[in-house]
Amino acid sequence: MFETALKADARRKIRQIGKADIVVGIPSYRNAKTIAGVVEAAATGLVAAYPDLRAVLVNVDGGSSDGTPQAAAEVPIPRTVKRIVTGYFGMAGKGSAVRAVFQIAHAMEAQACVILDADLMNLTPLWIRALASPILSGRYEYATPYYTRPRTEAATIDLLAYPLSRMLFGRDVRQPTGSEFALSVELAGHFADKDVWETDVARAGIGAWMTTVATQEGRRMCQVALGTKQHEAREPSSTTDQAFAQMVGTVFRMAYILRRIWLSFPQVQAVPIEGDTPLREPDEGIITEEYLLDRFRNATKRQRRTWKTVLLPSLEEQIEELLGQPADNFQFPDHLWAQCVGDFLVVYNKGEADPDRVVNSLIPLCCARQLAFLRETEGMSVEETEGIVRRQAEAFIAARPYLFDRWETYVPWAAAPGSGPRKP
Numbered sequence: 001m002f003e004t005a006l007k008a009d010a011r012r013k014i015r016q017i018g019k020a021d022i023v024v025g026i027p028s029y030r031n032a033k034t035i036a037g038v039v040e041a042a043a044t045g046l047v048a049a050y051p052d053l054r055a056v057l058v059n060v061d062g063g064s065s066d067g068t069p070q071a072a073a074e075v076p077i078p079r080t081v082k083r084i085v086t087g088y089f090g091m092a093g094k095g096s097a098v099r100a101v102f103q104i105a106h107a108m109e110a111q112a113c114v115i116l117d118a119d120l121m122n123l124t125p126l127w128i129r130a131l132a133s134p135i136l137s138g139r140y141e142y143a144t145p146y147y148t149r150p151r152t153e154a155a156t157i158d159l160l161a162y163p164l165s166r167m168l169f170g171r172d173v174r175q176p177t178g179s180e181f182a183l184s185v186e187l188a189g190h191f192a193d194k195d196v197w198e199t200d201v202a203r204a205g206i207g208a209w210m211t212t213v214a215t216q217e218g219r220r221m222c223q224v225a226l227g228t229k230q231h232e233a234r235e236p237s238s239t240t241d242q243a244f245a246q247m248v249g250t251v252f253r254m255a256y257i258l259r260r261i262w263l264s265f266p267q268v269q270a271v272p273i274e275g276d277t278p279l280r281e282p283d284e285g286i287i288t289e290e291y292l293l294d295r296f297r298n299a300t301k302r303q304r305r306t307w308k309t310v311l312l313p314s315l316e317e318q319i320e321e322l323l324g325q326p327a328d329n330f331q332f333p334d335h336l337w338a339q340c341v342g343d344f345l346v347v348y349n350k351g352e353a354d355p356d357r358v359v360n361s362l363i364p365l366c367c368a369r370q371l372a373f374l375r376e377t378e379g380m381s382v383e384e385t386e387g388i389v390r391r392q393a394e395a396f397i398a399a400r401p402y403l404f405d406r407w408e409t410y411v412p413w414a415a416a417p418g419s420g421p422r423k424p
Contacts, residue, residue: 005096005197006088006100010086010100013084021050021053021111023114024042024046025101025102025104025115026042027062027098028061029061029063031232034120034121034232035071035119038120038123039083041125042057042123045124045125045126045128047078049125049128050132055080056108057081057084059118060087060088060097060098062093069085091198095201095205095206096202096203111184113188114131115180116180117179130274130275131145131181131224132182135182140220140222141187141214142181142184142210142214142222143222143224144181144221145178145179145180145229146225147227150284151285151374153287155370160366161248163393164341165208166397167268167400169254170261170262170266172271173211173215173223174223176212181207183214191213199253200245200253203242204242204244205249209250212251221271222271222273223271225273227278234286236291252348255345263404268397295363295367296322303364309347310343331372331376332368337395338398342403344362346403347410352412
């Protein structure tokens with residue numbers, strides 16, 4: 001592991017600027033279309049909310065070839081806001097960029113560190129105060145976002161990361177993988193020093209990992225009401241699948257590390273929400289129902305063979321029945337999804353199959369569950385849609401005994417294809 005993620009130019013700028021009170025970091029990779037707007041809004045928010053604080057805005061780029069660092073460096077900002085544009089040492093990924101921001105904030109002895117996505121389309125200056133004030137006040141150490149996202153793009157969080165993290169670790173954090181957050185400089189330095197930066201935490205697993213660690217260390221946490229998140233829409237690609245695998249794989253690995261906690265069935269605790277910005281209906285993303293159905297029905301032979309290894313026969317039979325459902329009335333029951341995810345978590349951690357192959361084979365099933373969710377929530381208000389998300393989260397709670405039994409009784413050789421009958 002690299003001792004530091006900071007390059008020489010960043011260390012030089014730190015010496016020139018000296019100390020800071022608040023650092024706003026923007027990790028980026030090929031975000032030339034949007035980053036100027038994010039930098040401008042963040043700088044405006046810093047001056048408006050904290051005119052008397054020493055503010056530093058940091059862009060840490062992952063080697064973009066589209067001019068992202070140049071756009072971040074050239075957009076005009078108030079003179080009172082200092083700017084650092086740099087790269088990082090370490091594995092290529094968002095987590096490594098975030099680590100660099102943490103190390104800059106720690107070196108500058110800041111009171112608070114705020115992280116923003118570089119592809120935000122609806123960032124307003126008000127977000128800076130909303131995220132930073134719980135930390136600067138000393139009331140909290142870690143603040144996560146509370147907002148809505150396009151239904152067509154939020155399934156990984158709404159139907160998997162949120163209910164699974166809530167069930168396993170006992171804290172009701174609505175956006176456990178949120179990319180906009182704030183934390184104390186002490187916690188930032190603590191995270192940066194952890195020995196995880198050669199794992200998927202250095203990539204897309206960063207959000208899930210931080211929220212889980214903060215939860216289990218008993219850090220003072222809150223959620224910040226931001227309304228809705230709108231980001232640059234991009235066509236699904238292999239990068240999308242990689243991000244899914246890195247995020248879900250991180251949660252699955254944390255489940256193994258912290259198994260003593262969830263095996264005791266922890267009571268779910270509420271996490272306070274700061275602010276009163278209401279949830280808002282976001283614009284829909286570009287992922288279509290046809291795409292989701294195709295991803296499910298056209299799962300590769302390799303993925304479907306993995307389903308036979310992972311799922312109990314009774315669940316596998318129900319998935320096969322889903323493959324024959326008509327598109328206009330597609331249904332994927334909450335309890336079936338919760339049990340399927342439980343099977344994948346168990347085999348990922350205790351099976352003999354390649355963990356990466358296991359988590360990748362979950363993607364078509366997640367597409368199917370997302371399709372059913374879109375069908376069910378069509379025409380619903382934000383509040384009604386949130387009710388469906390909460391219902392799915394409660395189905396995960398109800399599936400705890402199932403997961404416990406699978407974890408305690410799973411035998412890898414008995415689940416291998418061709419090894420004989422499996423537990424029904």
